[in-house]
Amino acid sequence: MDIGTITDVIRNPPDVPGPQWRPGDAWLAGGTWLYSDPQPDLRRLIDLAPLGWHTMQVTDDGLEIGATATIADLYALATPTEWTAAPLLRTSCEAFLASFKVWNSATVGGNICMALPAGPMITMTVALEATYELWSTTGTERIVDAADFVTGNHATILQPGELLRRVHIPASALRTRHAHRRFTLTKLGRSTIFVVGTQKPLADDMTIVVTAGTTHPVRLRFDTAPSADELAAAVNAIDDEVWFDDPNGSPGHRKHLARHYAEEIRTELLDGAAA
Incomplete structure (x- = not known):
């Protein structure tokens, strides 16, 4: 899509481009979203690729x-x-x-x-x-x-x-053990929920990160591996307003999936630690 409001494109910005920015500007990287929607407020693009x-x-x-x-x-x-x-x-x-x-x-x-x-x-x-x-x-x-x-x-x-x-x-973090679960309505569709769990080597801690089903990432940290009930309670404690609602899933559906997948991840990490 063309952006008809653009009057200038800065192709060779300075190494520290921030001071060039002014209202009506946008930083241009891949541009895959920028060119996919109308951008009526934009007047200038600053290309970061160079x-x-x-x-x-x-x-x-x-x-x-x-x-x-x-x-x-x-x-x-x-x-x-x-x-x-x-x-x-x-x-x-x-x-x-x-x-x-x-x-x-x-x-x-x-x-x-x-x-x-x-x-x-x-x-x-x-x-x-x-x-x-x-x-x-x-x-x-x-x-x-x-x-x-x-x-x-x-x-x-x-x-x-x-x-x-x-x-x-x-x-x-790159040396941790990890497990993940992801749900989509179609095989190659947008994520309805994406949950990742990590655990340090030879440790009893556990971290569960819930995304896609929430409006912002939610990180649940446990100094020692939680029980099933403790983990479910932590997911249940996520504020109702944080659960995302769109055609890919209702807040209730996403919360259910988060509890289900978090427990699967907890079990997988504990089984791996015991192996």
Whole structure:
């Protein structure tokens, strides 16, 4: 779709592009959402692609993902064998309601900043204890927990003109044991619910992350593995207003699935720990 209100496109922004931002601007990365809907308030696009933020780095500290890395880039990444949770990277890529063409354009950062409940990059980064590096229009930076970034359906903590520069996933999270469950109405459909559980090696802790069925990610942490009743109570305690309602599922349906899948994940992780 053409955006008929655009009067200018900045093709070669400075390395720190924030100070160039003004009302009516939009950061352009993959553009898969930007060009899919009318954008009547936009007057100028600032293209981030020339800045080379698409790189990914495997380090001793974990994984650094540039905000403009594509879903295809992430899917093709070779990871160390000791990263037992690395399969979740590919699983999350496969959770996209998207064709291979979108995979080659859509960016990790774009999916996160869209803040849709079913955004699988949000699921992945919250489940793997990621942090985000944000750049403001004044050139200052801040680091935020992935779990705190999305505040609601299509809503984030981003200030006007602020942008996501990179994602950091710590090596400790990538070495956890994990299990996941996902439900869709059709085989390749949008996620109705996406639940991920993790547990540190040789530890009794457990973390359950509920996404897609909620307007923002919900992270349930337990210092010791919960009983079935304790886990069900924690899911039941999620505020009724947080459960998402759209044609893919009612709040009641999603809450039921969250309890069911969380218990399956709890059992799987405990069985794996005992093996």
